[in-house]
Amino acid sequence: MRVLLDHRRPAAPGARVTASELADLYAFPRGRRWVRANFVTSLDGSAVGADGRSGSINTPADNRVFALQRDLCDAVLVGAGTVRAEGYERVEPSRRRPEPPALVVVSASGRVPEGLRTPVEGRGAGLFLTCSAAGARRLGRARSALGSEAVVVAGDEEVDLGAALDSLAARGLRHVLCEGGPSLFSAALSAGVVDELALTLAPTLVGGDGPGITAAPRLGGPAGLAVWPRLLVEEAGTLLGLWRVSRS
Incomplete structure (x- = not known):
């Protein structure tokens, strides 16, 4: 993988990076809450492939x-x-990290996706963020399915993402990777809680x-946001980057 732009330290165009250097480039800032949204799109702007899932436009570099x-x-x-569409159930551990990050699911309706009902122990079990408008019955069902500690109510008519992220930070979950979908990303942008966007441009055209x-x-x-x-950075035609989001 080669670096095309690094604002922290100018490098010769096309400079190659090792795996550890790449990890340093993508590291979250220390000592503060940080929300990074992550997406992949085709060159013509589609966030999904012909099958309606983002996985079909992923590339090895993006993966x-x-x-x-x-x-x-x-x-x-x-x-x-997105949990339902993409088949999320849990975040799996990796060779680098035996204990996976927490999976945090946002649902204003309070309906727990079926895949999350499978019992998971440890930090990877995650949290369920909802709001008061979900109603006592659905909140009760969510707590019964996931455990009372796993259900966080933030906001009245919709999920208050700022308050929800404060709750995550209080639990030691300061560095948050938002994987969408588009509705959640838009809500987070409107709430002013997104710090940066990690975007992959896959070398493909989808149409439709x-x-x-x-x-x-x-x-x-x-002019937009x-x-x-x-x-x-670039590899085999795949362009990947980090874009800082303006808060003004």
């Missing part, structure tokens, strides 16, 4: 960086709809009318 970021984060944040990485009708001002690149 490697995807796994690396999971090793580096404290928690994986994902919407309940598949979804993009956001679902909001408009973000930011007339500003982002700026702080890292760009």
Whole structure:
């Protein structure tokens, strides 16, 4: 993998990086809460392949960086709809990290995805974020299925992502990798809680009318929400990078 841009230390274009150097490039900042959203898209902007899943446009380089970021984060944040569509059940341990990050699922309705009902011990069991509008019955079912400590109620009519992330940080889960989907990412951007975007551009064209990485009708001002690149790397035609999200 070669570095095209690293804002921290200018390097010769095309400089190769080792696995440990790549981990340093993608490391989360120490000592503070940090939310990084992670997506892959085709060159024509589709966040899914012909089968309706993001996995079909993944590349080996994207898979490697995807796994690396999971090793580096404290928690994986994902919407309940994406859990159902992509078949999430748990975050598996890796060679680098025997204890996986927590899987944190967001659901305003309070409906627990079926795959999460499988008992999982340890930190990988994760948390379920919902809101008061889910109602007493569904909250009770969620607590029965997952355990009372695993269900966090934040917000009234919708999940208050700022409060939810504060709750995660209080549990030692400061470095959060948001894996979507588009609705959750848009809500997080609107709430001003996203610090940066990790985006992979896969060297493929999908066509059709598949979804993009956001679902909001408009973000930011007339020109949209500003982002700026702080890292760009490339391998076999796959372009990967980190973009800092403006909070202004």
